[in-house]
Amino acid sequence: MNLKEKLENNIRLSYDDALALYDMDLLELGTYASKIREERFGKKTYYNVNRHINPTNICKDVCQFCAYSASRKNPNQYTMTHEEILSTLENSVKNGIKEVHIVSAHNPNTGLKWYLEIFKKIKERYPQLHVKALTAAEIHFLSQEYNKTYQEIIDLMCKYGVDSMPGGGAEIFDEDVRKRVCGGKVTSAQWLEIHKLWHNMDKKSNATMLFGHIETRANRIDHMIRLRDLQDQTNGFNAFIPLVYQKENNFLKVTDFPTAQEILKTFAISRIVLDNIPNLKAYWVTSSIKLALIAQEFGANDLDGTIEKESINSAAGAASANGMRQTEFIDLIKNSGFTPVERDSLYHETATLK
Ligand code: V47
Numbered sequence: 001m002n003l004k005e006k007l008e009n010n011i012r013l014s015y016d017d018a019l020a021l022y023d024m025d026l027l028e029l030g031t032y033a034s035k036i037r038e039e040r041f042g043k044k045t046y047y048n049v050n051r052h053i054n055p056t057n058i059c060k061d062v063c064q065f066c067a068y069s070a071s072r073k074n075p076n077q078y079t080m081t082h083e084e085i086l087s088t089l090e091n092s093v094k095n096g097i098k099e100v101h102i103v104s105a106h107n108p109n110t111g112l113k114w115y116l117e118i119f120k121k122i123k124e125r126y127p128q129l130h131v132k133a134l135t136a137a138e139i140h141f142l143s144q145e146y147n148k149t150y151q152e153i154i155d156l157m158c159k160y161g162v163d164s165m166p167g168g169g170a171e172i173f174d175e176d177v178r179k180r181v182c183g184g185k186v187t188s189a190q191w192l193e194i195h196k197l198w199h200n201m202d203k204k205s206n207a208t209m210l211f212g213h214i215e216t217r218a219n220r221i222d223h224m225i226r227l228r229d230l231q232d233q234t235n236g237f238n239a240f241i242p243l244v245y246q247k248e249n250n251f252l253k254v255t256d257f258p259t260a261q262e263i264l265k266t267f268a269i270s271r272i273v274l275d276n277i278p279n280l281k282a283y284w285v286t287s288s289i290k291l292a293l294i295a296q297e298f299g300a301n302d303l304d305g306t307i308e309k310e311s312i313n314s315a316a317g318a319a320s321a322n323g324m325r326q327t328e329f330i331d332l333i334k335n336s337g338f339t340p341v342e343r344d345s346l347y348h349e350t351a352t353l354k
Contacts (some may be wrong), residue, residue: 033268033299045338050099051092051306059105063182067249067316102133106141123161130345136194140186167206174219189315199236212245212258239279244286248317270300285320
């Protein structure tokens with residue numbers, strides 16, 4: 001069977017097939033990806049009302065692409081107290097957030113309890129709030145720093161009230177590229193192992209892929225296939241999130257940036273190759289809202305959320321520091337011909353707006 005026959009008959013693609021998709025015409029690729037999206041979601045596009053909090057930017061690791069962590073490029077170190085985090089949340093809860101997404105740098109000075117007790121405090125004050133927190137990179141850091149196994153950290157996360165895990169820290173799985181962009185932190189195998197352990201607790205997580213820097217198309221396909229293999233075993237990933245590399249204020253020397261066509265192809269290919277991960281998120285923060293809206297025509301069915309404040313990607317140049325108003329989000333999705341559907345963190349629909 002040739003590639004087009006496989007696409008027409010929804011046959012799972014091999015690594016070589018998947019790589020060959022990049023040579024296909026963009027609009028043809030978009031048609032195949034849209035067909036899959038339409039069959040599963042029709043015109044619905046999911047978003048959620050959430051708040052991002054990044055409690056510290058002091059980091060033991062040095063990722064070349066990161067502009068957020070405190071370094072000679074970003075001398076403004078900070079670590080929030082639990083009171084500061086809770087008072088930040090007070091306003092957000094009044095604004096109607098359903099999820100708090102907490103990701104920190106790898107700060108060796110705070111102690112393990114600072115990382116964990118905040119979840120318990122949030123749950124005590126706002127039991128209805130979904131806590132999405134601690135990337136596999138943070139879990140790896142905490143396990144090394146405090147001499148605990150991954151499973152012990154995961155048990156503590158469950159005990160302290162973490163509901164789901166975000167997809168950060170995956171970057172790009174290819175070992176050579178990974179060494180160059182973020183050598184020293186969680187390895188690809190460890191990232192996958194941590195998510196597997198989390199899924200084995202009957203919990204959900206997301207998976208990201210940082211692309212548009214020094215990786216090749218082949219590296220992206222390899223990344224997707226490693227995720228697809230794990231998802232076959234666990235079915236624990238809710239969403240795949242291709243993150244477009246932002247170039248400001250970091251240490252990585254990149255000269256060739258992906259065109260909009262290349263970004264859209266990557267979305268469409270993700271939708272086709274990751275046949276077992278239900279949601280494809282066009283994270284508007286890194287793709288820009290304009291391209292995220294167009295990505296709806298290339299397989300994406302989720303645009304993430306209102307965010308309120310974003311520090312990691314905005315430090316590297318993304319226009320996301322102040323999030324987006326819910327009304328604006330809804331209007332943009334509607335005006336692009338799709339139906340905005342508010343979802344909770346586990347992708348249950350909470351409100352559909354006609
Ligand atoms: O892992 C860091 C990325 C990630 C840059 O799970 C950069 O729902 C682009 O994972 N250019 C953290 N990206 C953000 C993240 C995330 C975001 C939204 C939703 C979810 C989810 C997860 O940000 C890091 C890293 O890959 N990042 N620097 C940069 N210069």
